Amino acid sequence: MLKASFRAALQKGFCAPAAFAPEGSLQTKDIIMEENRLGIVGIIVENIEASAALNAILHQYADIIVGRLGIPYRDRGVSIISLAVDGSNEAISAMTGKIGQLEHVSVKSVITKM
Structure with a gap:
C-alpha cells in the first residue's frame, strides 16, 4: 500500500516507480x-x-507519449509525425536523441517549463 504523500506525488507526475517503467x-x-x-x-x-x-x-518511450498524429505527405514523399509528450526532460531528450540518430529522419522538440 502506498503512503498518501507518495500517492499524491505520483498523481501529480513528480515521481514514478521504476516497476512501472517500460522494459x-x-x-x-x-x-x-x-x-x-x-x-x-x-x-x-x-x-x-x-x-x-x-x-x-x-514503443520504448510509449509511457511519455500522450498522443500521436501521422500524416503521409505523398506529394513530397515524406511522412510527418507529431507527438504530444508528458515526461521528464531527461526522458524526452533521450527519446529525441535516439530518433535524431536515425538516417533520413529529422526531429525537433519544444518543451514547456511547467
Whole structure:
C-alpha cells in the first residue's frame, strides 16, 4: 500500500516507480524524482525504410507519449509525425536523441517549463 504523500506525488507526475517503467527504459533507481514537462515533438521521415527503427524507439518511450498524429505527405514523399509528450526532460531528450540518430529522419522538440 502506498503512503498518501507518495500517492499524491505520483498523481501529480513528480515521481514514478521504476516497476512501472517500460522494459529497456533508462530508469535504474527505485524512484525517479523529477518534474514532468509537456512538449511537442515533430518528426519528418524522408525514407519509409526508417519507419521500423523509429517505431521501435517510439514503443520504448510509449509511457511519455500522450498522443500521436501521422500524416503521409505523398506529394513530397515524406511522412510527418507529431507527438504530444508528458515526461521528464531527461526522458524526452533521450527519446529525441535516439530518433535524431536515425538516417533520413529529422526531429525537433519544444518543451514547456511547467
